[in-house]
Amino acid sequence: MNLERALERTLGRPREFDIEKALDEAMEIFWRHGYEGATIAQLTGAMGINPPSLYAAFGSKEGLLKAALDRYTAKRNECMREILAAPTAREVVERGLLKLADMQTDPANPPGCLLVAGGLACGVGSENIPFELAAHRAQSEALLRERFIRAREEGDLAEDSDPAALARYVSAVIAGIGVLASAGATREELREVAMVAVKAFDE
Amino acid sequence: MNLERALERTLGRPREFDIEKALDEAMEIFWRHGYEGATIAQLTGAMGINPPSLYAAFGSKEGLLKAALDRYTAKRNECMREILAAPTAREVVERGLLKLADMQTDPANPPGCLLVAGGLACGVGSENIPFELAAHRAQSEALLRERFIRAREEGDLAEDSDPAALARYVSAVIAGIGVLASAGATREELREVAMVAVKAFDE
DNA sequence: CCACTTATGTAGCAATCGCTACAGATGTAG
DNA sequence: CTACATCTGTAGCGATTGCTACATAAGTGG
Numbered sequence: 459m460n461l462e463r464a465l466e467r468t469l470g471r472p473r474e475f476d477i478e479k480a481l482d483e484a485m486e487i488f489w490r491h492g493y494e495g496a497t498i499a500q501l502t503g504a505m506g507i508n509p510p511s512l513y514a515a516f517g518s519k520e521g522l523l524k525a526a527l528d529r530y531t532a533k534r535n536e537c538m539r540e541i542l543a544a545p546t547a548r549e550v551v552e553r554g555l556l557k558l559a560d561m562q563t564d565p566a567n568p569p570g571c572l573l574v575a576g577g578l579a580c581g582v583g584s585e586n587i588p589f590e591l592a593a594h595r596a597q598s599e600a601l602l603r604e605r606f607i608r609a610r611e612e613g614d615l616a617e618d619s620d621p622a623a624l625a626r627y628v629s630a631v632i633a634g635i636g637v638l639a640s641a642g643a644t645r646e647e648l649r650e651v652a653m654v655a656v657k658a659f660d661e
Numbered sequence: 662m663n664l665e666r667a668l669e670r671t672l673g674r675p676r677e678f679d680i681e682k683a684l685d686e687a688m689e690i691f692w693r694h695g696y697e698g699a700t701i702a703q704l705t706g707a708m709g710i711n712p713p714s715l716y717a718a719f720g721s722k723e724g725l726l727k728a729a730l731d732r733y734t735a736k737r738n739e740c741m742r743e744i745l746a747a748p749t750a751r752e753v754v755e756r757g758l759l760k761l762a763d764m765q766t767d768p769a770n771p772p773g774c775l776l777v778a779g780g781l782a783c784g785v786g787s788e789n790i791p792f793e794l795a796a797h798r799a800q801s802e803a804l805l806r807e808r809f810i811r812a813r814e815e816g817d818l819a820e821d822s823d824p825a826a827l828a829r830y831v832s833a834v835i836a837g838i839g840v841l842a843s844a845g846a847t848r849e850e851l852r853e854v855a856m857v858a859v860k861a862f863d864e
Numbered sequence: 865c866c867a868c869t870t871a872t873g874t875a876g877c878a879a880t881c882g883c884t885a886c887a888g889a890t891g892t893a894g
Numbered sequence: 895c896t897a898c899a900t901c902t903g904t905a906g907c908g909a910t911t912g913c914t915a916c917a918t919a920a921g922t923g924g
Contacts, residue, residue: 673900
């Protein structure tokens with residue numbers, strides 16, 4: 459029983475479903491119905507498996523959500539790193555928010571943002587779900603904050619500007635756009651919001 | 662059985678609990694746990710009544726939420742009308758967002774906003790709850806839009822400005838602040854967000 | 865071949881969900 | 895008083911919840 463074989467998970471009956479495809483399906487259910495609104499029956503149905511397979515792979519409903527959130531923010535952060543490469547803070551925000559408006563109204567996904575629609579307030583026994591979502595949202599904010607710190611060092615942002623406050627502001631606009639999108643706002647409406655929001659970086 | 666007496670609800674055993682006090686308690690439960698996270702047992706416990714009294718007065722869990730939302734937005738709109746009296750659009754937004762930062766971190770209430778934390782995505786059978794919340798959020802946006810239209814007529818806002826887009830932007834910032842607040846942001850952090858957000862009205 | 869380990873499907877667990885039947889209590893109308 | 899209408903508390907309904915016991919299948923190691 460050496461390390462090599464343990465990592466290959468070669469023992470026992472092999473798993474018959476693609477764990478990442480199943481995660482994508484689960485993500486969509488949580489996205490559309492929220493953590494508490496999503497039932498195990500819905501999740502297993504969409505994932506094409508039975509409850510024991512779900513619990514063997516993810517431990518619990520909450521474990522499944524965490525895995526889905528990790529996958530969601532991995533994709534999201536990858537997309538953000540491209541945008542953070544823009545030359546100025548203003549351009550980062552403009553490109554980012556416009557891209558966000560497009561993504562949140564992509565008919566391939568449920569409208570809005572999983573990190574917002576997933577559940578801002580939950581029942582007893584699920585108290586840490588909102589914190590879990592917040593921790594994942596904080597990743598984007600941290601990336602923005604570091605980018606704005608760099609922008610200030612480069613003279614792109616004023617000396618007296620507050621990168622943390624600016625990042626928190628963009629984070630709030632991102633969340634707000636997610637709320638509007640989940641309520642059915644159109645792509646054009648969200649793009650208009652983005653163009654107003656970016657004006658806070660003009661003056 | 663004339664109209665007068667019918668309105669006084671003078672027939673039958675009189676209700677023994679204060680319906681508005683009970684609504685305030687229910688509001689707090691929905692606020693803290695969301696629609697789906699709030700259970701009838703919690704609600705009746707907080708309201709100090711038993712299930713039959715709840716269902717006689719409000720019809721269903723959803724009916725109770727609607728009544729709580731009406732009460733919530735009534736208070737909110739009353740507060741907004743004061744703020745809309747400010748002389749300029751910029752001042753309306755600044756005062757409004759700063760006031761919001763204070764309210765959403767008031768320890769007397771759960772953090773955040775009922776219209777956001779109540780449930781952006783719900784399970785099957787509760788599909789209209791998110792729409793219900795959105796309809797109440799839209800009230801604030803409509804008030805802002807009309808105020809901004811007036812501001813443009815008065816020359817306060819530029820001729821080429823878009824009152825609808827501006828109102829939608831402020832609505833997004835309001836929702837975003839609600840998300841940050843529900844995740845535990847401090848009053849000072851939200852005030853900083855507000856001061857950045859209002860800069861979109863400066864240029 | 866035989867152990868051993870892990871995944872799968874069926875079937876169903878205890879607990880909780882939103883909600884209500886029922887009987888008794890408490891008021892007004894006559 | 896009686897008749898009627900509404901509210902209240904107890905007690906519990908059927909349905910659904912997240913989750914799991916169990917037997918079997920499917921792979922590797924020897």
